Amino acid sequence: MPVFDGHNDYLQRAMAAGDGAARLWTEGDGTGHMDLPRLKAGGMVGGFFAMWIPDPETGDIEALLKQKENPPFDLPLPQQVPAAQALPQAFAQAAALYAMERTGTLSVCRSAADIRAAMAAGRIAAILHMEGAEPLANPDALHLWHAAGLRSLGFVWSRPTAYGNGVPFAFPSPPDRGDGLTPAGKALVRDCNALKVLIDLSHLNEKGCDDVARLSDAPLVATHSGVHALCASSRNLTDRQLRQIADSGGVVGLNYNTGFLRPDGRREPFRGHDIMLRHLDHLIGILGETGVALGSDFDGAVMPADLADTAALPGFLQAMQDHGYDRALVERIAWKNWMDVLERTWGG
Structure with missing residues (x-):
């Protein structure tokens, strides 16, 4: 069964590989959560490939990670990253994605028709996504990125931008x-609607x-989130927010x-x-069978032990069926709901 995924951070690894980005993609190096061989093994046919800008001053990483591993915790928001610092990294990550496309194994998709064509040809269907709008110095920059293939935008990561506030x-x-x-x-909401760029609510605070x-005027979408009622992380969505997304026909x-x-x-x-x-x-239970999809955060998070990389996806799909979901529902969750909301957002 094909899987279309709502979010990965693979482009950070691809950018770090420099001239070796294409080879890292086609052959893998045994690290991280995904590469072409493991996507093929797991049936992952495409997804949102995120450009993300790390904090320029990260401080004591080990201390921060230890706090996350020992709740309760409440870490201060990092400082805003200026567009001039963010832009070179965003360009490098986008360039890495296009280097991957030149291998003939992946297509950067600008429409639902492009995704269907890539799937039919056996190529990975990639949506260029921006996680945090730091590289957008002004509204004209959105038009430039759209021309370069950007079709999905999250206004924030876990820090403020010129456009809003992350949690x-x-x-x-x-x-x-x-x-x-x-x-x-x-x-920016109005500009995204005019260009038919999907707006990602992930990481945006509640007022935002x-x-x-x-x-x-588009369906509300959170590409990678969870249920606050089950895990009280600031990153997760409350039932009120989930109903808001459901009312819009979102995912x-x-x-x-x-x-x-x-x-x-x-x-852990x-x-x-x-x-x-x-x-x-x-x-x-809140969004219905047409409002739920998958948004892994591969290569950007700690994965469950039995879903350690993309090759393990068939086991997760089988667990859904063993849980009582029929095949039609598993297919909707695995890829069809993403196709449906993208068609309604992008207009085909």
Whole structure:
């Protein structure tokens, strides 16, 4: 069964490989969560490939990770990254994706028709996504990125941008942290709608999500998130937010990040698929069978022990069927719901 995924951070690895990006993609190096051989082994036919800008000053990484592994925690938001610093890295990540396309094994897709054509040809269908709008210095930059293939945009990661505010890494915590969209952010919603760029609510705080819901004429989408009622991370969506997305005909992709799945919020692998299935049950209960998809966060998070990389995806799909989901529902979750919402967002 094919799988279309809502979010991965593979482009960070591809950028780090420099001139070896194409070879890393086609052959793999035994690290990370994904590469072409493992995608083929797991049946993953495409997904959202994210450009993401790391914090320029990360501080004591080990200390921060240790806090995430020992809830409760409430980490301060990093400082805003200037566009001039973000832009070269975004360009390098986009260039790496296009280097992957030149191998003939992947297509950068600008429409649902492009995705279907790539799948039919046996190529990986890649959506160029921007996780955090730091590289957008002004509205004209969105038009330039759109011309370069950008079709999905998250206004924030876990820090502020010129457009809005991300939620901090915090557990337990509600997502209602900070102010809503800035005037520039509200204008960006309208520009995204005009260009038919999908707006990703993932990482955006609650007031910002409310602003998008009020202003946008497209289905609401969170490409990689989880259920706050089951894991009280600031990153996860409350039932009110899930109903808001459901009312718009939108979609939520389930994040595999263990810290956003485990009831105790610990950033540690767990065995089996039961925790993930509980999140899926809850999402289906509010969004319905047409509103739930997958959004792994491969190469950007700690994965469950039995879903350690893309090659393990068939085991997760089988667990859904063993849980009682019929094949039609598993297909909707695995790829069809993404195709449906993209067609309605992009217009075909």
